[in-house]
Amino acid sequence: MDIPNRIKSLIEKHKISSINELGRIANIPQSTLATIMLGKTSPRADTIEQICNGLGITLAEFFTEESSSVPAQSVEDVSPEDLALARELKNLPDTDRKEVQSFIQFKKQTRENANDDDQAATMGE
Known part of the structure; x- marks a missing residue:
């Protein structure tokens, strides 16, 4: 799994404005997220758990990529x-x-x- 792309898609799905905002809500230093997003390091398990907690999802949901055939709920809904x-x-x-x-x-x-x-x-x- 491409962790940086998964994090990016989850950020978009959850309408989070930036990596910095994710860091704030997940209580992860921006520098840590930056190195993960640049592919310079793989996140530790506890970091992924913090991301999940910040996004309000489970680890299973993090590692389960959604099918593109499922329409996303729009903000209007x-x-x-x-x-x-x-x-x-x-x-x-x-x-x-x-x-x-x-x-x-x-x-x-x-x-x-x-x-x-x-x-x-x-x-x-």
């Missing part, structure tokens, strides 16, 4: 409430942000399990 929520999340300390991410994962899993149960009940009828 995001409600003002969702944007406000994203701003609030961005301003939380890392520990609180991780807690919110865990809660979201829990809710997704709960919803998926409920859908699976509904499908199983329908098949059993």
Whole structure:
């Protein structure tokens, strides 16, 4: 995987204005990000984890490149409430942000399990 290109695509996807902004939200020195983006060094695992935390994604999502056939959600599709929520999340300390991410994962899993149960009940009828 081309790590610098992956970071660049994630920056664009998450509407982050620059490498400097990513460094600020991920708590990574700009010099470290610069050497990674120039391909002079490979990031350590903890640096990739910090990038993921800053972007609000998992390590699995970082290493899973998205298919270009999946349309990206446009900014116009995001409600003002969702944007406000994203701003609030961005301003939380890392520990609180991780807690919110865990809660979201829990809710997704709960919803998926409920859908699976509904499908199983329908098949059993």
